Amino acid sequence: MTQQFAGKTAFVTGGGSGIGRASALALAGDGALVTVAGRTAETLKETVRLVQAAGGSARYVVADVTDEAQIEHAVQDATAGTGRLDIALNNAGYDGEYQLTKDYSTDMLDRMIALNVRGMFLSMKYELRHMSAQGCGVIVNMASGAGLVGVPGFSGYTATKAAEIAMTKSSALEAAAQGIRINAVCPGLVDTPMIADLDEDIRASLSASHPLGRIARPEEIADAVVFLASDKSSFITGIALTVDGGYSVP
Template identity: 35%
Template sequence: MSVDYQLRDRVIIVTGGGSGMGRDACLALARAGARVVLGNRNPQAGLAVVEEIVAAGGQALFRVTDVAKPADCQALVELAMKYYGRLDGAFNNAGLQRAFHDIHETPLAELDEVVDINLKGVLYMMRFEAEAMLRTGGGSIVNNASIFGLKAMPRTAGYVAAKHGIVGATRAAALDYATRGIRVNALCPGPIKTPSFDRVTGGDEHLYDDGVPMRRIGQPGEVCAALLWLLSGQASYVTGATLSVDGGMSAE
């Protein structure tokens, strides 16, 4: 059974949309009829997603975007406003994790990069997205945190700190705009089958099964279904929430 999320012609930004969960989100949004404005550091990957959407009859725009740079974040929002005249939603998804280290062994450059992209990138995007949405009647912002925005994991202090920061920023921004038509929520996915997951596991889908109460990893479509719901009017009374899509990990 297909679900109508009533996103047809809605203008929605996706950062980190060239691969992994971001790519899946772009394709799911386009299938739902949304007009996707995609930002990604890798131009080849980003343009490939746009071409796939357009070939299937959808609408999409692309701009090279490094969310660690405020000017890039502003330009991506301005692209949506220039071509479509409004901004209805956003999935602030861009993020990364480098090698695993105890904090005293973590290179300072890696700490900077992880915090700049995962946390500052979300703050910068929200800054410009909220400004645009206030001008065009409101909207819905979804920030991609992680199960590790709610709990910890060894040897990832910078990543865990950034993801916890996203959850806190989401809640604070939700209060800022609760009476002004902008909803702000966070997704907290657990282990999901993406290219980055495959790189860590060597392609073994069952490597982390024992750490998940449902005894399996998630599929991208399961995260996309939660995303589309949060972006839609069906979640009209939901703001400041963290929605875990993690097979029960956050319940432990």
């Protein structure tokens, strides 16, 4: 490992599994002190255990990103001991189930808006307060290739992911003069617990729609997070980086 993040502090929401866990491992592997946040202590503890077993440094905080007081507290916890927040990955989210728009559950849509849009908004709100005070920082938002194209049966999900991309761009423009970079990663289908409950036929169809002929591994998305968090992307802000095996190519 390069230890390019040695001495830096990172905060990862949705850090208990999937892309969040893979990203926490990757950031810690490059030297960052990583705080993982989520709603389930057991999965967060397992992420911390894996990071420490690999020789990295991590801690956890239980927090629901839709609760403003909880996310404010979680961001404060991430700065404990260092007073800094150098890297933030806003990864918590919800993809829901396949449903045609005419049959779409309003409760499911409300939950998506709460987790994907409100959760990301609140996370950035408090991350940016810390980063603005210190005059630097990097935020990476986990959006989706689904926010760039239409996906039948997932109209609510695509809407919230498009909102995340728009929020990323607007916030990047606001924060640029303060030395803060904000970008989004837009994966295609990734082999995570979020897709475990998808019907096999739907999963097979979605996998086949990726020109590379497979779905991504969480570690491949984590590599994009590390790139955007690093100095190798020092002149990149406000982008939606597609890491989708060609899914969104016109």
